[in-house]
Amino acid sequence: MNQMRPLGSMPAFLDGRPKKLLIDGKWVEARSGKTFVTLNPSTGEPLDPCAEAGPEDVDLAVAAARRAFEGPWSRFTPAERQKVILRLADLIAERYDELALLDTLDMGQPISMRPFMEPLVLGIYRFCAAQALSLDGETIPNSVPGNILSYTLREPVGVVAGIIPWNGPLFGATWKVAPVLATGCTLILKPAEQASLSCLLLGQLCLEAGVPPGVINVVTGFGDTAGAALAAHMDVDKVSFTGSTETGRKIVQASAGNMKRLTMELGGKSPNIVFADADLDAAVPGAAMAAFANSGQVCSAGSRLFVQRSIYEEFTQRVADFAKSLPLGNSLDPSTVLGPLVSEEQLKRVVGYLESGRDQGALPLSGGARAIDGDLANGYFVPPTIFANVTEDMKISREEIFGPVISAIPFDNLDDVLVRANDTVFGLGSGVWTTDVRKAHKLASRIRAGSVWVNCYQAMDPAVPFGGFKMSGYGKENGKHHIQEFLNVKAVWINTD
Structure with missing residues (x-):
């Protein structure tokens, strides 16, 4: 287990200036110009304001994710994606103290949890990096007359909306970012409005790691505007949601427009x-x-x-x-x-x-x-x-x-x-x-x-699946099952005669 390191100074990321949205590799203000402030729950004092994304900002982020998915990111080999993920993990390790401190200030997670959370967060990235090389299909014997070869391909789902809660911002974001990068999908990450700061720094580290613009976008804002726009967006292929069962129901309903793939990690009473x-x-x-x-x-x-x-x-x-x-x-x-x-x-x-x-x-x-x-x-x-x-x-x-x-x-x-x-x-x-x-x-x-x-x-x-039954949702996070949630299976038939 990691030992507690001495606390350094306050995060450099907190500079008193409003934080912007990350869209298409650029830091931009919300189109409305609106911002919102989160509070340090230990003291009630305000932290840096964040840009308040609306539906128009969501449209821009989704369009950027689609361009990246169909453009340069689609040409990355599995080995190249793995390299990017491992570089990102190294950058997170270098700045983990700052990321943990942001979560401590923003949502109140005790800094004493840092030694327990750090190896888990880094482990998820490194596990997904290994899985990037294992997205194999299968050759399947069939009973069709003639010489017909049948096999499967596993392909990225496409543009993913990752909507996370406030109770573990960096960890929740990791559950969305790591499998997206491993599978070749693209992501619009919507953190909870109560705790967005570590997710914005994570977006910056993605760019520094060599993730192409538009692959990882971060839009801060409120669930009933930015979150709802993502859930209903016709060019989002999948929603990976962690949060309350009540909100999960709304996302299921909103997803019906284009039959989005869903991963839902919801509430519990264990x-x-x-x-x-x-x-x-x-x-x-x-x-x-x-x-x-x-x-x-x-x-x-x-x-x-x-x-x-x-x-x-x-x-x-x-x-x-x-x-x-x-x-x-x-x-x-x-x-x-x-x-x-x-x-x-x-x-x-x-x-x-x-x-x-x-x-x-x-x-x-x-x-x-x-x-x-x-x-x-x-x-x-x-x-x-x-x-x-x-x-x-x-x-x-x-x-x-x-x-x-x-x-x-x-x-x-x-x-x-x-x-x-x-x-x-x-x-x-x-x-x-x-x-x-x-x-x-x-x-x-x-x-x-x-x-x-x-x-x-x-x-x-990171290797063991986690997810719920009944109204605690469906789909898995962690393990090989997590990766499969971001892949489509395609059957191929070839008549060799």
């Missing part, structure tokens, strides 16, 4: 199951950080904690004690484990769920209200909260909160908890804590979720 035979010393911090990491702003957070009844009181209290020990504070402080929520809007949403939990009879064993002590009052802080006495009809148990909140629910046996774990419209992640390998295998095969972590949580590797 079960995390702890049996009495588990290693509780490992399960306590594991269950806590499954829900509290990144202040709970993780789509696959293990926010529904099912604990076997015989250890329910002991275990939930231990998780609450662990939660109280987690340093909450300014994300720039290397000792901070939990930073703020991304915005005042998100703060109000999470506080509303805390109030709902108490009103419906849930008992907060830790946290339970906004943190307003000292400097925390200026930011958007909620302490890690675990609710006991939760019933499964409560809002905090049914709905995605996207904050550091656990709903702890007792269960009796495996069959009982399996029904409860699957009783959700979502199916993104899940966890199982047990020393009984039979339980582990049985639950792994019967939980309806895209990932099942056993005696761990949120383990992730």
Whole structure:
């Protein structure tokens, strides 16, 4: 694991000037001239304004991406694309501290997460660079009379719209940029309006790495204007979206105009199951950080904690004690484990769920209200909260909160908890804590979720696919499956007589 490096000065990228759109390899203002400001969620202070793209800017970016796709980028060999990706990975490594610092200032991701996120981000680029050389088709024997050869080609989908959320801007952008470059597609990246700065710097690094103009475009703006225009655009071939299920539905509807390909990584309400035979010393911090990491702003957070009844009181209290020990504070402080929520809007949403939990009879064993002590009052802080006495009809148990909140629910046996774990419209992640390998295998095969972590949580590797079932979306990110999402399969028949 990488060691924490000392913090340097503030990012050079933040110079007080409005940030522009990256379209066709050039930095341009929005056609409307509008800008918007994001705030540092730790302090409430403004950062550099960003250009507010509208439909006209989206049209320009899509046209640039189409020209690049059909022009110079189409003539890059797989080896040349690989070289560009590896050069980009090297540039990201050289400036990773600055990129991480931008995410810390822009959305509140604690700087202490840097050693965990850096190898994952760089690993995705390097994995995709390797995959650029493996986009092979297949020769298929057929039963058609005569001498007819049949084979398949794998070809880039075309122009891709990548729409990402605010909870991990650099990581989310990586999930869009890396496979696009590996497959020969082109991209219009639309970051979340709450956190766009690291994505703009990433766009600059793409140009420095030798990515041709128009291959990677970055348009900052709002979802209901720039995002909606991309989702409905008739010259966008695919949308790769990460975000809420509510927004995902709108994108599915908007995509119908030209039957776009879609990858949808949506919300979750993931079960995390702890049996009495588990290693509780490992399960306590594991269950806590499954829900509290990144202040709970993780789509696959293990926010529904099912604990076997015989250890329910002991275990939930231990998780609450662990939660109280987690340093909450300014994300720039290397000792901070939990930073703020991304915005005042998100703060109000999470506080509303805390109030709902108490009103419906849930008992907060830790946290339970906004943190307003000292400097925390200026930011958007909620302490890690675990609710006991939760019933499964409560809002905090049914709905995605996207904050550091656990709903702890007792269960009796495996069959009982399996029904409860699957009783959700979502199916993104899940966890199982047990020393009984039979339980582990049985639950792994019967939980309806895209990932099942056993005696761990949120383990992730660029080679292992990640994605959801049910209303958590469809399509995969990471692994070979990720690359296939950006390719079309073409059948070729040749009569050799």
